[in-house]
Amino acid sequence: MRLYLASTSPARLQTLRAAGIEPIAVPPGVDEEAAVAAHEADHGPLAARDMVQLLARAKAEALVGAEPGGEPIDGLILGGDSAFLTSGAIHGKPHTPEVAKARWLAQNGGHGDLWSGHWLIDHRDGRVNGAVGRPDVATVRFAALDEAEIDAYIASGEPLLVAGAFTVDSLGGPFIRRVEGDPSTVVGLSLSTLRDLVRELGVDWTSLWNRAG
């Protein structure tokens, strides 16, 4: 059974690889800001859990009918998205060192909730046979960094392109004191949730294994 990953996130790809799955990664080409704005214009502000599901579903559905590498899709399509909720506000990628530093000065020694969205489409035999999705959340508690550590971490570039301006699986690991939830949710893809969804579509989890973990 092949898994198609509708995401360009290196962290999601690495998470799947570590779990024994080499997916076919396909950039979904979704304009995330436009998708959120269009939804909010009709329905009002999105909660974090709804936002990540909206975008996870949009990414997965963008691959329906696609032919990556000239081959029709035959397998499961996974879309994923993440957002960090702290002090009542949703934070995506900071992009600039200035925003990343402001984020860290605000969340240093504090905590927040990392929401990850998942949408899984059964796309076998040339058609959509079903789809399931569910968000997952993990609470993240930060260590208290001194300013020199914050500056050094930001200078590494690592926090700039991740929701919440932190990473748990690389340089930022020691700056996370505690997680309450599925650790892979924090990285952007809850593996335990994905296993549930795969099984709900009637597929054995281990049939996705196509590489050493």
Place this chain on the structure above:
Amino acid sequence: MRLYLASTSPARLQTLRAAGIEPIAVPPGVDEEAAVAAHEADHGPLAARDMVQLLARAKAEALVGAEPGGEPIDGLILGGDSAFLTSGAIHGKPHTPEVAKARWLAQNGGHGDLWSGHWLIDHRDGRVNGAVGRPDVATVRFAALDEAEIDAYIASGEPLLVAGAFTVDSLGGPFIRRVEGDPSTVVGLSLSTLRDLVRELGVDWTSLWNRAG
């Protein structure tokens, strides 16, 4: 600042590398069973938290005066050890498929506590200047696997050489529903605890960074 890792655990080495530290790994050559037996003969049964500290300390101290690669040690020496406590019993590495399967049938859908021990010696300028250590614990909650998944996981060989017969950072990731604690504690080395210990010895954490995360 150089870090010397007194452990042969690939998971501890990988955890440090991901956090931007390439340590000098030196096998400590400690007979763990003999060390525990000798201590228990004098003092009675060891609790998990005391056992991992006893062995972490023994491993770190085994490197004092060593000359890995013919060079005297100049930096910090880290010893680590882990044990899994579930249903009131301490479980180390299962080693055989039979023991691993018995472990999984007992802990499937349940939970346990992963204890990791840490001992850090300041070994600069040719002498021991100080040492600090502390255990950390994380609660692990397992998904409910069906027997075919358990068999496939054990057949991968991955659970045989890890305390508790499970991994969170490779094939076993989807089988962990939830962690409460520092995620790296589950892998065998709490990075947030190590950062605290490094700082207690008066060393800046980021001075250990010698590779990309």
